[in-house]
Amino acid sequence: MLLVREILGDRDEERFAGRMVEKLHVSSHDASKRRLRALTDGGTDVAVDLERGSYLRHGAVLADDGERIVVVERTPEETLIVRLSAGLERDELLAQAVRLGHAFGNQHVSLETVNGEIRIPITTSRDIAAATVRALGLEGAEIDFALVRLGLETPLAAPAHQH
Amino acid sequence: MSAVRVGIGGPVGSGKTRLIERLLPLLHARALRVAVITNDLVTKEDAERLQAGGLIDPELVVGVETGACPHTAIREDPSMNVAAAEQLEREHGPLDLVLVESGGDNLAATFSAELVDHWIYVIDVAAGDDVPRKRGLGIVQADLLVVNKTDLAPHVGADLDRMRADLAEARPGRPTLFTDLRDEPGAAAVFDHLLGAVLFDRAGA
Numbered sequence: 001m002l003l004v005r006e007i008l009g010d011r012d013e014e015r016f017a018g019r020m021v022e023k024l025h026v027s028s029h030d031a032s033k034r035r036l037r038a039l040t041d042g043g044t045d046v047a048v049d050l051e052r053g054s055y056l057r058h059g060a061v062l063a064d065d066g067e068r069i070v071v072v073e074r075t076p077e078e079t080l081i082v083r084l085s086a087g088l089e090r091d092e093l094l095a096q097a098v099r100l101g102h103a104f105g106n107q108h109v110s111l112e113t114v115n116g117e118i119r120i121p122i123t124t125s126r127d128i129a130a131a132t133v134r135a136l137g138l139e140g141a142e143i144d145f146a147l148v149r150l151g152l153e154t155p156l157a158a159p160a161h162q163h
Numbered sequence: 164m165s166a167v168r169v170g171i172g173g174p175v176g177s178g179k180t181r182l183i184e185r186l187l188p189l190l191h192a193r194a195l196r197v198a199v200i201t202n203d204l205v206t207k208e209d210a211e212r213l214q215a216g217g218l219i220d221p222e223l224v225v226g227v228e229t230g231a232c233p234h235t236a237i238r239e240d241p242s243m244n245v246a247a248a249e250q251l252e253r254e255h256g257p258l259d260l261v262l263v264e265s266g267g268d269n270l271a272a273t274f275s276a277e278l279v280d281h282w283i284y285v286i287d288v289a290a291g292d293d294v295p296r297k298r299g300l301g302i303v304q305a306d307l308l309v310v311n312k313t314d315l316a317p318h319v320g321a322d323l324d325r326m327r328a329d330l331a332e333a334r335p336g337r338p339t340l341f342t343d344l345r346d347e348p349g350a351a352a353v354f355d356h357l358l359g360a361v362l363f364d365r366a367g368a
Contacts, residue, residue, distance in 0.1 A: 001363060003363075003364060029304055032276035033276060033280060033281070034276070034280055035167060035280040035281060035361050037359060037360050037361070037363060047363045047364065049364060052165070052277075052280075053277070107271070108238075108271050108273065108300055109300075123298070123300060123303050123304070124298055
């Protein structure tokens with residue numbers, strides 16, 4: 001068992017150049033866990049024990065023995081992608097974004113926005129996720145599905161829900 | 164070294180408190196120091212049950228009255244539970260493990276990573292063998308799903324094979340255990356899971 005108590009750095013750093021790479025696949029949901037037990041793609045048994053509040057970002061180096069590094073690799077996840085119409089007036093764009101966030105917030109689904117896309121991990125099914133968007137009647141909005149590496153650097157935005 | 168925190172969520176009556184009662188002797192047998200936080204809407208019923216049960220020092224059990232939907236106290240604003248965990252560690256530490264039992268809640272309940280390091284969701288077969296097909300984040304995202312009261316399956320017409328197949332589809336790559344926690348051995352597999360998944364570096368583990 002390889003015990004990891006700190007993140008050493010990022011795989012792109014010069015000091016890790018030339019190392020062999022073992023990948024530890026971590027989903028966006030599990031990336032917020034400070035304690036984790038999993039196998040790398042090379043079969044190494046990794047036990048993670050980090051400070052509370054740590055985040056397993058994509059590319060984080062968890063171990064280095066001088067020849068080989070263990071690196072966090074974000075698992076691609078089935079994702080609903082929503083692109084709001086570029087031709088909307090500012091107020092309408094805001095209204096559509098807020099309604100979309102509210103609808104998925106009610107389902108307790110976290111999401112992120114990257115390069116103008118709203119990315120929502122599918123926790124139910126494609127049909128249910130698409131129906132949630134269609135029910136809002138967002139004029140000009142396009143939806144798509146893809147396998148996406150989510151939450152590369154920071155956690156997805158969690159919905160607020162207090163009552 | 165701070166205590167590992169493990170959440171236990173699930174609907175009312177599914178067996179969350181019973182799971183804790185079954186785990187405590189197994190944890191103590193490994194010399195692991197454990198404390199428990201229970202959550203109830205407006206009472207401390209579960210805490211009082213554990214304190215009176217003789218399975219744990221009553222001072223190591225804290226009841227939190229959430230005063231609001233229980234899931235808000237384990238996810239959106241877990242500050243009451245975080246404060247309780249920190250208080251237990253401060254006054255009774257060092258501890259290996261703090262178990263945080265949610266008040267019974269719906270299938271969408273999940274735990275914040277601010278509060279726990281790992282979480283278990285408990286459902287029971289008597290609530291219907293269609294529950295896994297209803298998904299919900301509790302079922303989909305829990306680190307371990309426990310399907311309890313398997314002894315009742317023949318009495319309520321629950322199809323356990325169908326539940327296994329539905330859960331394999333709903334939780335790819337995530338473990339599920341079927342238990343009968345009325346009998347003592349039922350919790351052994353849950354205990355083994357915790358040893359491997361989160362108690363890997365603790366004394367006795």
